[in-house]
Amino acid sequence: MNWIALFSGGKDSSWALYRALDSGRTVSRLLTVHPAADSYMYHVPATDLAALAADSIGIDLLEVESAVGTDGVVDSGTQGDAELEPLERALSDLDTAVGVDGIIAGAVESEFQTTRIEAMAERLDAETYTPLWERDPVALAEAMLAAGFEIQIVQVAAAGLDESWLGRSLDRAALEELIALNERYGVHVLGEGGEFETLVTDGPHMDRPIELEYAVEWDGTRGKLQVTDAWLGE
Incomplete structure (x- = not known):
């Protein structure tokens, strides 16, 4: 299986990636979304350093710029769905280019993020691997x-x-x-x-x-x- 890791460079996405690699999963890409402003879906600070981390890890990085931010938005659900769109487009393009069989995510307790990632994976006919989910x-x-x-x-x-x-x-x-x-x-x-x-x-x-x-x-x-x-x- 070909796995894509959602990756910010922070501890949670890094731990999910580490656990995936340690379990023998083949990870062909890291994927980082750079939000334009505060985000309901994504880790925001220092994502520009994800490229350095990817170089050190030795896995190709795909970076996605998102013009969507939470400024002035009242409905968090609508906003979360909008924030997911550039990520899903990037994964769909990757699926066409190299195949996406599974998505790795570092969610711990956020139903808001996890339900959207799982629904997106289902639309892409991909599995999810979330090794931090609901752990102490x-x-x-x-x-x-x-x-x-x-x-x-x-x-x-x-x-x-x-x-x-x-x-x-x-x-x-x-x-x-x-x-x-x-x-x-x-x-x-x-x-x-x-x-x-x-x-x-x-x-x-x-x-x-x-x-x-x-x-x-x-x-x-x-x-x-x-x-x-x-x-x-x-």
């Missing part, structure tokens, strides 16, 4: 760290996550703090509600690590890394 978030984070994933936090937007979290590694100490923040504020341990976003800078599926230079943008309640340079290290 703490166990998932521990598995990522045990496998050797190096994860950097690139955006935060939640109570308890201040400027000091930007650029921080999601290591075991950070995980313990996230568990405490979950108990106090309800922060999702994997950031599934948009509390934080990540970039995987190294892992067992990558030949070389991603190195970054960046500035920190912080408005008092939320912030992100503004990457000024990025390259593959040795």
